[in-house]
Amino acid sequence: EVQLLESGGELIQPGGSLRLSCAASGFTFNNYAMTWVRQAPGKGLEWVAGISGRGGGTYYPDSVKGRFTISRDNSKNILFLQMNSLRADDTAVYYCAKTMFGLSHDSAFDMWGRGTVVTVSS
Amino acid sequence: SFDLTQAPSVSVSPGQTATIICSGNKLENRYASWYQQRPGQSPVLVIYRDALRPPGIPERFSGSSSGNTATLTITETRALDEADYYCQTWVNNTGVFGGGTKLTVL
Numbered sequence: 001e002v003q004l005l006e007s008g009g010e011l012i013q014p015g016g017s018l019r020l021s022c023a024a025s026g027f028t029f030n031n032y033a034m035t036w037v038r039q040a041p042g043k044g045l046e047w048v049a050g051i052s053g054r055g056g057g058t059y060y061p062d063s064v065k066g067r068f069t070i071s072r073d074n075s076k077n078i079l080f081l082q083m084n085s086l087r088a089d090d091t092a093v094y095y096c097a098k099t100m101f102g103l104s105h106d107s108a109f110d111m112w113g114r115g116t117v118v119t120v121s122s
Numbered sequence: 123s124f125d126l127t128q129a130p131s132v133s134v135s136p137g138q139t140a141t142i143i144c145s146g147n148k149l150e151n152r153y154a155s156w157y158q159q160r161p162g163q164s165p166v167l168v169i170y171r172d173a174l175r176p177p178g179i180p181e182r183f184s185g186s187s188s189g190n191t192a193t194l195t196i197t198e199t200r201a202l203d204e205a206d207y208y209c210q211t212w213v214n215n216t217g218v219f220g221g222g223t224k225l226t227v228l
Contacts, residue, residue: 035217037165037217037219044206044208044219044220044221044222045157045159045165045208045210045219045222046219047210047216047217047218047219050215050216050217057215059214059215059216060216061216095164095165097165100170103212103215103216103217104212104215105152105153105211105212106153106170106171107170107212108155108167108170108171108210109155109157109165109167109210109217110167110170110176112164112165112166113164114164115164
């Protein structure tokens with residue numbers, strides 16, 4: 001059974017840093033690109049980062065570029081999201097999601113974790 | 123910028139057909155995926171590559187695409203279909219989501 005389990009979310013002050021983790025099981029982790037998607041309270045889904053299966057390619061939207069870094073440890077089947085210079089509008093549930101075919105035009109997110117809550121507030 | 127537009131809400135009576143539309147410039151050159159998110163739950167993929175269903179998704183869910191519009195159709199709508207539905211595509215290896223449509227089954 002495919003499982004994704006996020007952790008690391010907490011209450012953090014503006015300007016602070018946080019690292020989220022996502023432990024994967026039930027599939028050959030290094031064969032699949034992975035992503036992070038967030039959802040602010042009462043809002044829609046926002047894609048925030050993607051990484052190729054071997055980690056050589058990383059991608060971000062402008063809203064987080066330069067502040068967030070996605071990485072992975074394929075030896076331990078763990079996905080990470082390093083978040084720096086956090087702002088109040090980064091407050092959200094952060095989901096990790098597995099892609100079907102990579103970070104490409106025909107791909108989709110076929111498995112999602114339960115999410116971890118990040119609250120940025122003083 | 124590239125945006126995907128969805129109506130904020132759609133209502134349907136039980137047993138009827140619900141149609142949820144996603145529009146965006148250049149969408150005709152890209153595949154769309156659809157996700158269902160029930161209250162308090164994680165999203166679930168219901169359609170990918172415009173019209174394909176993942177294993178376990180009922181045949182009542184179907185997708186199509188024409189021009190700059192992608193459409194999710196749910197036939198014989200049931201109370202358990204009440205959820206938020208999001209379309210999604212890709213632009214230069216980055217994911218883009220629509221704003222979501224809240225489906226209410228009255």
